[in-house]
Amino acid sequence: MLGYINFFDGNNLMNCELCLSSGETLLFRDEKLRVILVDDADYPGFCRVIWHDHVKEMSDLNEADRRHLFDWIMHTERAVRAVLNPDKINLASLGNMVPHLHWHVIPRFSDDPHFPAPIWAQARREGRRRTHSALAEKLKAALPA
Amino acid sequence: MLGYINFFDGNNLMNCELCLSSGETLLFRDEKLRVILVDDADYPGFCRVIWHDHVKEMSDLNEADRRHLFDWIMHTERAVRAVLNPDKINLASLGNMVPHLHWHVIPRFSDDPHFPAPIWAQARREGRRRTHSALAEKLKAALPA
Numbered sequence: 001m002l003g004y005i006n007f008f009d010g011n012n013l014m015n016c017e018l019c020l021s022s023g024e025t026l027l028f029r030d031e032k033l034r035v036i037l038v039d040d041a042d043y044p045g046f047c048r049v050i051w052h053d054h055v056k057e058m059s060d061l062n063e064a065d066r067r068h069l070f071d072w073i074m075h076t077e078r079a080v081r082a083v084l085n086p087d088k089i090n091l092a093s094l095g096n097m098v099p100h101l102h103w104h105v106i107p108r109f110s111d112d113p114h115f116p117a118p119i120w121a122q123a124r125r126e127g128r129r130r131t132h133s134a135l136a137e138k139l140k141a142a143l144p145a
Numbered sequence: 146m147l148g149y150i151n152f153f154d155g156n157n158l159m160n161c162e163l164c165l166s167s168g169e170t171l172l173f174r175d176e177k178l179r180v181i182l183v184d185d186a187d188y189p190g191f192c193r194v195i196w197h198d199h200v201k202e203m204s205d206l207n208e209a210d211r212r213h214l215f216d217w218i219m220h221t222e223r224a225v226r227a228v229l230n231p232d233k234i235n236l237a238s239l240g241n242m243v244p245h246l247h248w249h250v251i252p253r254f255s256d257d258p259h260f261p262a263p264i265w266a267q268a269r270r271e272g273r274r275r276t277h278s279a280l281a282e283k284l285k286a287a288l289p290a
Binding site: 056057058059066067070074077078081087088089090091092093094095096097099108115116117118120121122 | 201202203204211212215219222223226232233234235236237238239240241242244253260261262263265266267
């Protein structure tokens with residue numbers, strides 16, 4: 001709902017919900033990262049790109065890993081644009097609650113609950129619910145194989 | 146204050162406050178982008194990396210330009226970490242109000258007004274005011290020449 005993750009103790013690997021990965025809608029996974037579709041009725045198509053290792057900041061990655069992660073944020077942005085044609089893309093790496101490197105790729109529409117404010121601000125309206133059939137399959141197909 | 150920009154008509158180049166650049170504390174500028182220190186008493190060290198051209202999304206840039214911008218986001222993150230040693234870095238490209246590509250690089254502290262929520266959420270506390278002498282000069286010195 002809020003686009004960030006409530007979490008008991010994000011500094012502890014054993015309790016880090018991003019180190020675990022149960023019940024996710026997986027769109028892509030390789031040896032370094034995974035891309036998931038976030039289950040948010042207000043923000044269909046909201047995706048997260050999650051680095052596998054419990055690393056805190058982008059600048060903690062080596063150059064090759066950082067480029068790989070960034071490339072997949074861009075692949076995800078392109079897939080979300082192609083499938084949903086949003087008015088704007090929002091990208092964010094926050095991780096204040098869960099200091100495990102992950103990126104939000106959020107399709108924004110002028111009639112969504114928070115627009116033009118960030119999705120973490122107070123909602124301004126109910127927001128028009130968009131229904132999408134087979135959204136995960138469409139996004140998977142729009143990502144590089 | 147809110148970390149995003151109130152704006153009259155962001156779709157219009159002539160009115161785009163990011164196309165203009167008056168009254169900014171400039172940390173770096175080249176032929177493609179500029180890095181500025183945001184004037185926010187609650188978030189000293191909050192920087193913005195602003196692309197010169199009025200481009201909407203990261204995926205609208207060509208590969209070389211996108212890498213250049215991303216490299217400077219990382220240079221800025223490293224400089225902010227080196228100078229302020231924050232508990233967390235937040236990175237975000239939103240642009241819902243001003244669809245002109247710009248990135249927020251925000252040093253977060255556990256006692257800042259919103260932590261651990263994003264700075265766009267409702268404030269949780271007054272926040273401890275940190276004073277920094279010569280912050281712009283220190284950040285400039287920590288960025289590549």
